[in-house]
Amino acid sequence: MKIAWVTDSTAYIEDLSVCEEKDVYVVPMNILIGEKEYKDGIDLSPQDLFEKLKEEGTEVKTSQPSIGTFKELYEKLSGRYDHIFSIHVSSHFSGTMSSAHQAAELLKDTVPSITCIDSKTLTYPLTELIEYGQALHKEGASIEVIKESIEEKVKTREVYVMVGSLEQLHKSGRMNGLSFFLGSMLKIKPILAISDGKLEVKEKVRNINKGLDRMSSLLGDAAQHKKIRKVSILHGLNHDEALxxxxxxxxxHxxxxxxxxxxxxxxxxxxxxxxxxxxWSEEKNR
Structure with missing residues (x-):
């Protein structure tokens, strides 16, 4: 059985040029700067984004891919694959999952072999779910086992972040006005957790170093009680700090x-x- 893996551009894909060789298909998100629209990962990199913001001094918006974009891709892939797994950024962060699901519903009579999964996360943790599913497929697991195993993996995922800009998070609607005001005025750096696909404040610290120390402690506590094989450091343009x-x-560790x-x-x-x-996520025996 041949399986296609569809995701969106919030997933971490190191080399887009080899995606199709690995049966992975990335649907780009849309980024609107001023009156001009860009395709994430195609027309615009993170470095390009912030350079444009400095130059143009305008607000930026993002939007999910359309239902039609997913429908067209599913129809194209249905002639080449036996099944399609479509795994996307948390539905609490974006309407991308909704677009994918609605497209699959429109095609259920002609292309019934589509499974949509809400990753309840983003970036590299989303990519890991695809890699996990591919490994299960290589071992000979059935479609149902792959689906159930990925959904179980979603439940064990832990993500903690310190955002670089409370103002940008506030503008995007991910932080309420009071939290933004307090954080800005008191110089508080909130450590945010992704819990069941939603952002919530885990703790508040006074500076970046204290935040890094606290997140290190969270990993240390988890490593004492859980089997953790791999940990991902997630970063913006602060690559050296992350390293x-x-x-x-x-x-x-x-x-x-x-x-x-x-x-x-x-x-x-x-x-x-x-x-x-x-x-990180807890490793389960399989």
Whole structure:
């Protein structure tokens, strides 16, 4: 059985040119700067995004791919694949999952072999779900087992981030006015957790270093009670800072594999260029 894996551009894809070779298809999100629309990952990189914001001084907006875009892709893939898994950014962050699901519903009589899954996360943790599903498929797992296993994996995922810009998060509607005001005036850096696909304030710290220390402690606590094989450091344009933090974490947890991954332009729009976070999931025997 041949399976296609559809996702959106909030997922971390290192090399778009080899996606189709791996049966992965990325639907780009839309980024609107002024009157001009860009396709995330195609017309615009995170670096390009912030340069344009500096130059043009205008607000930026993002929007999900249309139902029609997904419908067209599903129809195209249905002639080449036996099944399509469509896995997307949390439905609480974007309407992308809704567009994918509605497109699948429109095609249920002609292309019934589409499974849509809400990752309840974003960026590299989303990519890991695809890689996990592909590994299960390679082992010979059925469609139903792959679906159930990915959904179970979603439940064990932990993500913690410190956003680089409270103002951008507030403008995007992800932080209420009072939290934004308090954070700005008191110089508080909230540590946000993604819980069941939603953002919530985990803790509040006074500066970035205290935030990194606290997130390191959260990993340490988890590693004592759970089997954690891999940890992802998530970052905006602050790549060097992420690598330095990852070096410290490696020294404390030599048994864990670490990697650093950019958040991407769409996430940077809402969170800011200096956002930094950490993510892991519990390994289950299979």
């Amino acid at each position: 330095e933090w990852m070096k410290e974490l490696k020294a404390s 030599p048994q864990i594999e670490f990697g650093a991954y950019p958040l991407g332009a769409v996430i940077d729009v809402h969170a800011g260029a200096n956002t930094i976070g950490i993510s």
